[in-house]
Amino acid sequence: MQELTYFNGEFVEPGAKVVSIDDRGYTFGDAVYEVTRVVNGRCFAWSYHQDRLYRSMREMDIPVKMTPDDLTELLEIMCEQSEIKDGYIYLQISRGAAPRHHAYDRSKLEPQMLMYIKNLDMDAIRKDEDGVKAICLPDERWLHVDIKTTNLIPNILAQTKAEKKFAYSAILFRDDICTEGACSNVFVVKDEICYTHPADNKILKGITRQMILTRVAPSIGVTVIEKEFDRAFVEDADELFFTDTIGGVIPITKLERNVVGDGKPGKVTKRLQESLNKLMEEGLP
Secondary structure: OOOEEEEOOEEEOOOOOOOOOOEHHHHOOOEEEEEEEEEOOEEOOHHHHHHHHHHHHHHHOOOOOOOHHHHHHHHHHHHHHHOOOEEEEEEEEEOOEOOOOOOOOHHHOOOEEEEEEEEOOHHHHHHHOOOEEEEEEEOOOOOOOOOOEOOOHHHHHHHHHHHHOOOOEEEEEEOOEEEEEOOOEEEEEEOOEEEEOOOOOOOOOOHHHHHHHHHHHHHOOOOEEEOOOEHHHHHOOOEEEEEEOOOEEEEEEEEOOEEOOOOOOOHHHHHHHHHHHHHHHHOOO
16 A cells, blocks of 8 residues: 555655645645545545535636546546555645735636545544544634635634644534534534534535435434534533544544533434444445
8 A cells, every 4th residue: 555646647756845835725725625535445425525626616716627527537546556445535726826916817827736645544533433522612714614725724723722632623613603613513412313503604514414414314213403503502412423524423422521421422423423434334426
């Protein structure tokens, strides 16, 4: 197995200095990205990630230079040549390189594409499945977090604060309303019903979140309701969990200094976790 890096039409050495210092992704965070899991040597739910990638590019006015079929074929080549069975692919497309100026001229820019495939530490992921700690922080991000851009400073600061407190991540609140995690979506379980924030401009429409809503929960008879809820509702939860591409379903067993439920992954959370893991093993285009 080997980790591979691709940049603008060719494979390069991992860590190679190929990005221009004038690249707007470097100088402004003017880029979009996706992260997709590789399970059993195949990309999981790539078509969902691809749809979101192209939507982000449209919203950011970044022209699409590669067809969906060609991009899918490139990811398949990355998986085949790397021989990585359990890993992830990171894909980033910036607006292009030009002398630093806030405004851009679309006609004078050529999007730059960087992609790499890496192994995952599956032991660490399995450890998180047993339950993690979360803290609560204010949501200080801009109001278009439904666009998956690389401009992630508020997320970075929130995640760093969480890890300094030995937490897996932070749950974010905007005007006392729970939005999502610093790098994940959040679900509350109350009376065996799941609740999560509606998919609007205040959250990223996570792919694992979509899997839970549209495939996993319906398949095992779990009800999921999209609605706004406040911090008191979160603190009164029977169960809590994060969802993200790398970790899947991550039970939250401690919130700040308080134990969630009985301090172990809840019954509903575990059922969703097991069903998602099964779906990932089976594969989904």
